[in-house]
Amino acid sequence: MRNSIEFVVYGDYALFTDPLTKLGGEKLSYQVPTYQAIKGIVESIYWKPTLIMVVDQVRVMNPIRMESKGIRPMDYSGGNTLANYTYLKEPRYQVRCHFEFNMNRPDLEHDRNEHKHHNVLKRCLQAGGRRDIFLGTRECQGYVEPCTFGEGESFYDDYGDIHLGNMVHGINYPDETGRDQMEVRLWSPVMKNGIISFPRPDQCTQVRKVSDMKAKHFDANNVESVDELSARWGEEGNL
Template sequence: MEHKNSVEFLVRGRYALFTDPLTKIGGEKFTYQVPTYQALKGIIESIYWKPTIQWYIDEVRIMNQIRTQSIGIRAPHYKDTKNDLSIYTYLKDVEYQVRAHFEWNENRPDLANDRNENKHWLIAKRMIEKGGRRDVFLGTRECQAEVEPCVFGESSSDYDNVDLSFGMMVHGITYADEAYNEETKGKMSVRLWNPVMKNGIIAFIRPEDCEIVRPIKKMTMKEFVNGVNFQSVENEEIN
């Protein structure tokens, strides 16, 4: 489903690491086969974000064949100067088409004066053309990525006419300022789901539609003051 204020972009990189949390126990990391909702949300937030809006990832299209590469990493100890050799397994030569849209963050009524839908949308599209406001990476900081505009569904994919199920995966994290019901207010929570790819496309469910949600810890919302740690969109240039 395409929304009025949706954006479409292509993101590509030499490596990606969407870490399966089950593999972190021994200090090693193994990637999921496909990006999580949270990883893609982090990408669009690196491109353009304001606390007034909340980004929702609608769909991702897997363009390149899913391949992995294992690399030895010397991970430093936390308590001394020694290090251990760990194996990180990355996705290699990835490319994704992404469709997303934003909605007002109803947890931020104090920023209601910043709700200029057209200007937020125009700035977001402009930032996609520029490659993002901040560094864009695929899962982890060492996996740098490039972003550019695209038409979702255009050009061929290695997974056209292919359907796959990926089992239980992390959908994303709900922070205190993104709470959608009483159970998620004042907390950080993790969401799980079962993604299915159809014709190379994964259609994401909304955070509130995830049936498996687990609280992690208590959390308070950050305060924003216009002119101090926040600038209204009305004071920004589209270009």
């Protein structure tokens, strides 16, 4: 696919929190990552407001295993609270994604250089990302490496369909939708032989408004263009 990258992301633990479990102070991970969590990983590899990162597919490589831990959350009132967090253990995923230009950002039209953005994105992936990688939450450090999607053996090869129930798909922000509000998207994924194919955010039918929100303004004065990045680093420069 045009402007695409494929990579593997892995770590010791992951916590893709089911928001329903947070009401009582506990946290329970979804069985698989949400679209928004993977999108956040891609944006940690390389992010520009000029681009919209679109996650196409995720392949679950390792068996889904859970581990619970007693955690003392930050309590500024001086309490001694003990909460139970349930993590995914030894997660490993292959990801296929691509970028598109954000047409709701006419103020960044000067930065739409497709070829250079793709080259920078691939170099950032090769370097392990421009920012730290997290698997759902900050205490779950992750690592990314280039790969070929579909290569290698997955625990769920030939496993058939697994229905995962109703989940959060992701969040709509005003700079990507053109609407002055933040929205949450829901969906019911089905994992087929270990592969989850995500619908595009604009194809999700279950959308709920969360709050009013305005998009942040970007222009040439507060965003370094990809031409300037390429000139500063050089085509083979380090990130």
